[in-house]
Amino acid sequence: MTRNALRAIAAVTALVVLSAPAAAGRQHTGLFRVPVPGEVRAIAEDVDMPWGIAFLPDGSALMTERDAMTVRRLTPSGGRTDLGRVPGAEGTGGEDGVLGIEVSPDFDHDHHVFVYLTAADGNRLVRATLEGESLTGWTTLFSGVPRGRYHNGGRLRFSPDGRHLFVSTGDVQIDAYAQDLDNNAGKILRLYADGSIPEDNPFPGKAVWSYGHRNVQGLGFDSAGRLWASEFGNADHDEVNLIEPGGNFGWPACQGTTGDCAGTVLPKRTWSTSAASPSGLTIVDDHVFVATLVGQRLYRLRIDPLSNLVDERAFFQGWYGRLRTVEATPDGDLWLATSSDKDGTPGNDRVLHVAVHPDDDWFRLPATGFPVGTVPAVHRRGSGRCAHPRPECGSGG
Numbered sequence: 555m556t557r558n559a560l561r562a563i564a565a566v567t568a569l570v571v572l573s574a575p576a577a578a579g580r581q582h583t584g585l586f587r588v589p590v591p592g593e594v595r596a597i598a599e600d601v602d603m604p605w606g607i608a609f610l611p612d613g614s615a616l617m618t619e620r621d622a623m624t625v626r627r628l629t630p631s632g633g634r635t636d637l638g639r640v641p642g643a644e645g646t647g648g649e650d651g652v653l654g655i656e657v658s659p660d661f662d663h664d665h666h667v668f669v670y671l672t673a674a675d676g677n678r679l680v681r682a683t684l685e686g687e688s689l690t691g692w693t694t695l696f697s698g699v700p701r702g703r704y705h706n707g708g709r710l711r712f713s714p715d716g717r718h719l720f721v722s723t724g725d726v727q728i729d730a731y732a733q734d735l736d737n738n739a740g741k742i743l744r745l746y747a748d749g750s751i752p753e754d755n756p757f758p759g760k761a762v763w764s765y766g767h768r769n770v771q772g773l774g775f776d777s778a779g780r781l782w783a784s785e786f787g788n789a790d791h792d793e794v795n796l797i798e799p800g801g802n803f804g805w806p807a808c809q810g811t812t813g814d815c816a817g818t819v820l821p822k823r824t825w826s827t828s829a830a831s832p833s834g835l836t837i838v839d840d841h842v843f844v845a846t847l848v849g850q851r852l853y854r855l856r857i858d859p860l861s862n863l864v865d866e867r868a869f870f871q872g873w874y875g876r877l878r879t880v881e882a883t884p885d886g887d888l889w890l891a892t893s894s895d896k897d898g899t900p901g902n903d904r905v906l907h908v909a910v911h912p913d914d915d916w917f918r919l920p921a922t923g924f925p926v927g928t929v930p931a932v933h934r935r936g937s938g939r940c941a942h943p944r945p946e947c948g949s950g951g
């Protein structure tokens with residue numbers, strides 16, 4: 555089959571996806587308030603390289619530690635239970651180890667937990683069952699993702715309808731893998747929850763959902779059911795992308811918007827790598843939050859009716875060091891994980907709870923969108939906006 559034919563299939567798939575109603579959460583036509591990060595308190599202060607965080611129906615969360623290769627359960631009040639080391643995981647002390655974690659959309663019935671880890675022969679997706687205070691019945695669902703000391707991707711995210719599990723991978727520092735559709739490195743993969751490959755994936759028989767990625771560590775869905783992803787650039791440009799099924803996102807010929815980008819999907823936002831190095835991503839009320847490592851800040855960007863990212867704000871810049879992961883709680887607050895992996899001291903990372911206060915102002919994403927040039931700005935309050943302790947005052951941008 556020719557590449558054009560494949561692209562045609564991908565385009566049809568895209569139309570099917572984009573025309574499908576948002577299956578869960580608030581509709582894209584809903585009236586949203588601007589989520590403003592506020593008070594911060596520590597949930598855990600002596601964890602080691604927290605990487606994945608996923609919430610259980612009771613409001614507690616499962617957290618992986620990358621290098622310790624463990625799973626822990628944290629409660630919002632600071633309670634902690636060790637669920638043990640993940641069998642079969644082995645890291646090199648680089649960026650591999652036990653990475654993303656997800657909870658089954660049907661957890662109340664199946665108690666399934668999904669983990670992305672580095673094993674001896676590559677990165678893989680595994681599943682366990684949470685029974686009481688232990689994870690049992692570890693099963694490999696999908697393997698064959700190349701591993702490397704660096705660029706292992708690792709984020710897991712269920713689609714809003716719970717039918718598909720998305721997996722981000724990295725190019726493991728072999729650039730050519732990202733463009734090779736027979737290689738699962740440098741991709742976003744789309745699987746069923748049992749690890750099988752959906753028959754309507756853009757490239758028949760392949761797990762590949764999008765390709766040409768360098769290292770994706772953040773995935774999130776907006777209220778229209780669209781997938782957004784954060785991606786580490788090389789030396790110049792980090793990216794946030796709106797993912798199109800079958801899309802080529804450019805790497806390695808194209809980085810950000812520079813290089814040979816013909817025929818590739820350009821990012822919706824780029825930053826210099828010194829201002830970002832984006833890992834985790836989550837979306838609250840159609841605002842994209844991105845946790846950054848080198849940038850040591852939390853970005854918030856609003857998705858506007860034209861699917862652009864606008865009204866960027868940076869929070870907590872330099873306050874907590876490198877930030878790996880941001881996840882929305884079931885009630886719309888945020889958990890934030892630090893990543894002090896460069897300081898040579900194990901066990902000194904934190905998981906933080908960030909209260910989110912809806913702003914006084916509202917905005918609406920209409921179904922039809924506004925004509926270009928008439929997109930209404932979010933109205934900002936004047937006096938008092940930057941009164942202590944609102945962290946938004948901590949930085950510009």
Ligand SMILES: [Ca+2]
Nearest residue numbers: 803804805810
């Ligand atoms: Ca790109």
Ligand SMILES: [Ca+2]
Nearest residue numbers: 894895899900
């Ligand atoms: Ca440390």
